[in-house]
Amino acid sequence: MDAGAEQIVVRHAGPLSGEVNVPGAKNSVLKLMAATLLTDGVTTLTNVPDIADVAIMGDLLSAIGVTWARDPADAATVILTNHGAITPVAPYELVERIRASINVLGPLLTRCGTVTLSMPGGDDFGSRPIDMHVAGLEAMGATFEMRQGYLVARAERLHGATITFEFPSVGATENILTAAVFAKGTTIIDNAAREPEISDLCNFLVAMGADIEGIGSSTLMVHGVERDSLRPVRHEVVPDRIQAATYIAAAAVTGGEVTLINARPEHMEMPLRRFAEMGLTITPQTNGLSVWAPPRMRSIDFATLPYPGIATDYKPLIVTMLSIASGVGIVTENLYPGRFRYVEELLRLGADISTDGHHAVVRGVRQLSGAPVRAPDIRAGAALVVAGLAAHGETIITGVSHIDRGYDDIVGRLSHLGADIHRR
Numbered sequence: 001m002d003a004g005a006e007q008i009v010v011r012h013a014g015p016l017s018g019e020v021n022v023p024g025a026k027n028s029v030l031k032l033m034a035a036t037l038l039t040d041g042v043t044t045l046t047n048v049p050d051i052a053d054v055a056i057m058g059d060l061l062s063a064i065g066v067t068w069a070r071d072p073a074d075a076a077t078v079i080l081t082n083h084g085a086i087t088p089v090a091p092y093e094l095v096e097r098i099r100a101s102i103n104v105l106g107p108l109l110t111r112c113g114t115v116t117l118s119m120p121g122g123d124d125f126g127s128r129p130i131d132m133h134v135a136g137l138e139a140m141g142a143t144f145e146m147r148q149g150y151l152v153a154r155a156e157r158l159h160g161a162t163i164t165f166e167f168p169s170v171g172a173t174e175n176i177l178t179a180a181v182f183a184k185g186t187t188i189i190d191n192a193a194r195e196p197e198i199s200d201l202c203n204f205l206v207a208m209g210a211d212i213e214g215i216g217s218s219t220l221m222v223h224g225v226e227r228d229s230l231r232p233v234r235h236e237v238v239p240d241r242i243q244a245a246t247y248i249a250a251a252a253v254t255g256g257e258v259t260l261i262n263a264r265p266e267h268m269e270m271p272l273r274r275f276a277e278m279g280l281t282i283t284p285q286t287n288g289l290s291v292w293a294p295p296r297m298r299s300i301d302f303a304t305l306p307y308p309g310i311a312t313d314y315k316p317l318i319v320t321m322l323s324i325a326s327g328v329g330i331v332t333e334n335l336y337p338g339r340f341r342y343v344e345e346l347l348r349l350g351a352d353i354s355t356d357g358h359h360a361v362v363r364g365v366r367q368l369s370g371a372p373v374r375a376p377d378i379r380a381g382a383a384l385v386v387a388g389l390a391a392h393g394e395t396i397i398t399g400v401s402h403i404d405r406g407y408d409d410i411v412g413r414l415s416h417l418g419a420d421i422h423r424r
């Protein structure tokens with residue numbers, strides 16, 4: 001059976017309990033991998049999740065000139081070798097598979113002075129332009145032209161600039177940041193995104209020899225260094241706050257009690273505060289956090305916002321939690337207009353949700369009931385798995401390849417916590 005035809009089958013099985021280890025963050029590791037284009041030699045990344053997107057990014061980097069392999073002694077360690085012979089071309093067949101392929105733009109342009117990049121693909125939830133990436137790099141001296149679906153960027157040597165984003169775009173912040181590493185002079189990124197994964201990238205670059213001030217803040221200042229001053233390093237990928245929230249949601253909808261080893265509560269302050277308002281007891285631990293859920297949660301209203309607000313990636317999980325909470329929750333999506341498509345799937349499980357543009361009204365029902373559903377993207381797919389844990393009867397999820405892009409063995413982890421779940 002090909003991966004596209006695989007299914008996850010979940011049956012209602014009561015409260016989850018036990019410990020689960022939170023893997024490294026997809027949205028960090030992909031960017032760290034792209035940043036290895038900046039310097040020759042062998043980079044070692046640890047705490048790398050076993051997800052399909054790592055392999056796709058690895059294939060893209062191999063086509064450009066950086067080979068990768070998992071350490072046979074430890075599958076969570078990835079070794080990337082930049083052989084120095086870089087071909088700054090990102091072909092359509094690879095780029096169209098993940099949005100994060102856009103992250104090769106900054107490193108390649110600053111290192112090679114030219115890039116030919118197919119326009120990026122990735123999740124299908126609305127238009128995801130790259131105008132801020134382009135405008136920022138143009139302010140640093142780059143020129144762009146479109147040729148037969150490919151974006152061709154050029155810059156002899158980028159120079160520093162002050163770039164003020166209208167909106168703190170994650171990807172644009174990362175591309176300007178990596179491009180600025182070798183630019184002449186200082187680049188200031190104002191209204192920069194400040195997700196923990198951006199800080200992880202900054203810390204990685206600094207360890208390599210880059211000069212960055214303001215890490216973790218919304219003003220990043222990058223002082224350009226010479227190309228030969230970077231060296232490869234060993235770096236541990238930050239734990240994945242979205243996967244962590246997935247296991248919190250799983251505990252929540254089953255009225256369970258779960259400990260998340262390796263979760264970083266300081267990276268999840270806002271969602272954890274809102275989960276507490278819903279009735280969960282969340283207790284930070286030395287190496288993670290524990291969650292206890294009441295038999296039934298209370299509804300809340302919430303809106304998605306850039307970090308430190310509630311990330312759009314948490315939304316399908318929280319909507320799933322609201323779908324069986326007591327009361328009514330109003331949800332506002334501020335990042336992606338098309339990101340409510342999974343609601344149709346939750347309706348098939350008996351949820352009571354109405355959507356209107358950027359808003360959803362979720363009326364909590366006492367019980368969901370199992371049905372066949374289709375995962376439309378990574379996070380919504382995981383949310384459907386969580387919904388299946390709470391639904392009476394059997395829930396069969398197709399579109400599993402979406403979930404595999406961002407989740408490291410979700411079936412094994414939930415099964416370990418006592419869920420009745422398997423793949424077939």
Ligand code: EPU
Binds near residue numbers: 027130171335
């Ligand atoms: N935007 C523009 N112009 C730009 C850049 C962004 O209009 O030049 C818009 C986008 O269209 C979108 C919004 O700004 O409406 C947010 O985009 P952003 O650049 O912040 O997001 P991204 O870098 O494309 C990353 C994550 C997403 C996550 C968002 C928001 C990766 C690979 N992807 O995307 O994660 O939803 O930030 O937090 O890091 C996922 O992991 O499943 C996922 C989709």
